[in-house]
Amino acid sequence: MFQVDLFKEVLQTLLEEKPLAEKQRDHALMGNYTGFREYHILPDWLLIYQIDRGTLLLVTSRTGTHSDLFKK
Template sequence: MLKIKYHSSFKRDYKRLKKRGMNMDLLHEAISLLAKNTPLPEHYRDHALTGNLKGYRDLHITPDWLLIYKIKRKELILILSRTGSHSDLF
């Protein structure tokens, strides 16, 4: 099981999405799979990011709801960086 660390921008994003009425159970489910190091189902469309976010990955909670994260395998840490729509994040 990976230890979860929340970036301050993730905490802000989380509050914003909760106010928008998003189904946070969907986000919690994806985070749980990541923390357990369980292979993600294909519908999450998990992939590596490039450019300024090299080293990070993103997955799709829904078609326009992303979770940006990083796993530090040596330290067994899951870092949750951002979450939101494409327009929120990019």
């Protein structure tokens, strides 16, 4: 179930350029997602995002479970 309030809270934190909670394991991605970051909103609900500070644009790429996002 998509929890809109949690999603909005994370987006607001990113837009305000505040630090994200360490326990949600924000980290850089590699391979096809080089230049993007992954943040665990919940243990199996991920947000793949990119921030372009030059234009102050937040690009929210994808959200979903590990299997939704990374199945091959």
